[in-house]
Amino acid sequence: MSKRKLSRQQRWRVEKIQAERERRAEQRDAQESQKLAAGEYGPERPGRVIAHFGRTLDVQGEAGDTVRCHLRANLEGLVTGDRVVWRAAFDAEGRVVEGVVVARRERQNVLERPDARGQLKPVAANIDQILVVFAVEPAPHPNLIDRYLVAAEATGIAPALVLNKIDLLPDSGGELRELLARYEALGYPVVATTTSGETGLDALLARLEGRTSVFVGQSGVGKSSLIDRLLPDEALRIGALSKDSRKGTHTTTTARLYRLPAAANAELIDSPGIREFGLIHLDEQQVAEGFIEFRDLLGHCRFRDCRHRQEPGCALLEAVEQGDIHPERFASYRHIVDSLNETRSGPP
Ligand SMILES: Nc1nc2c(ncn2[C@@H]2O[C@H](COP(=O)(O)OP(=O)(O)OP(=O)(O)O)[C@@H](O)[C@H]2O)c(=O)[nH]1
Numbered sequence: 001m002s003k004r005k006l007s008r009q010q011r012w013r014v015e016k017i018q019a020e021r022e023r024r025a026e027q028r029d030a031q032e033s034q035k036l037a038a039g040e041y042g043p044e045r046p047g048r049v050i051a052h053f054g055r056t057l058d059v060q061g062e063a064g065d066t067v068r069c070h071l072r073a074n075l076e077g078l079v080t081g082d083r084v085v086w087r088a089a090f091d092a093e094g095r096v097v098e099g100v101v102v103a104r105r106e107r108q109n110v111l112e113r114p115d116a117r118g119q120l121k122p123v124a125a126n127i128d129q130i131l132v133v134f135a136v137e138p139a140p141h142p143n144l145i146d147r148y149l150v151a152a153e154a155t156g157i158a159p160a161l162v163l164n165k166i167d168l169l170p171d172s173g174g175e176l177r178e179l180l181a182r183y184e185a186l187g188y189p190v191v192a193t194t195t196s197g198e199t200g201l202d203a204l205l206a207r208l209e210g211r212t213s214v215f216v217g218q219s220g221v222g223k224s225s226l227i228d229r230l231l232p233d234e235a236l237r238i239g240a241l242s243k244d245s246r247k248g249t250h251t252t253t254t255a256r257l258y259r260l261p262a263a264a265n266a267e268l269i270d271s272p273g274i275r276e277f278g279l280i281h282l283d284e285q286q287v288a289e290g291f292i293e294f295r296d297l298l299g300h301c302r303f304r305d306c307r308h309r310q311e312p313g314c315a316l317l318e319a320v321e322q323g324d325i326h327p328e329r330f331a332s333y334r335h336i337v338d339s340l341n342e343t344r345s346g347p348p
């Protein structure tokens, strides 16, 4: 909007348009309640939110059909991935033209991100795995991988690692393989891929099969390239969409759920906001719990309030000493805790 002040007449028009919009929304809610009461909608069916735009949602039914749905007045805060109960409205020929979402099923988990004011807001729900992508180039710092893993563990969603750009792996890539073996030994699934060939694509598809996944990872590791590979048609459509938004219409930053054509029951939830990951909302205890090999030891230090620095009888320090915790993972833990403390005590 321009800095010029709105004239009285302009302001009057804006207010009038706003009032008209509200009136229409109220009217629609009332009509829907009437239709629901009169049984004009079909029976209740299960569905899944694949995109949402304010009070309008795209819901995928069990048959894979997508229906534009309104939200019943008393339902709030649905996000992509939510499982819902919806009812269809039909046209004269008996075809489903639209629907209304009447209930939300309990969530298995929810991914949250801070909004502009730093408040955590749900962005997607019911996710089975977080695929942390890293690449041969830019070379991964182990601490960065750990930061992603800790953030993922805190959501309660299982993480897996994807090493991309293995076409760039030098013959002497022993160091990286060693790093991967360390995470595999901890129990994390690891898949190696490249988008410049077929290598690893089958393994990635197998990992995606039967699950709802999200990709996260540092800029430049190849997330977009991998997703383009998995969703060739969708990629074209998104390209067309963003061309429009560049003209200044509107940009959709909300998450979308995609069904992958190449794997059975494989779904992907993606948006620029989901790919980024923060740790700032975690406390020291949550960071420690994010290191899965620490979990059994937590609570076994001599002092209840042990901060695992130099306290005698620290179960973690002893495990490092005995080689049960890799020193680099422990250094990583320290680094994350220190960096969070610095950020919090730093200037606002
Ligand atoms: N050699 C090689 N290059 C790749 C591979 N995958 C992606 N790239 C290249 O790496 C660069 C970054 O890829 P993107 O897909 O944009 O990475 P991204 O993770 O989506 O990055 P952001 O959008 O910044 O988060 C591009 O120039 C790609 O062409 C790969 O398997 N091998």
Ligand SMILES: [Zn+2]
Residues within 6 Å of the ligand: 301, 306, 307, 308, 309, 311, 313, 314, 315, 316, 317
């Ligand atoms: Zn301790």
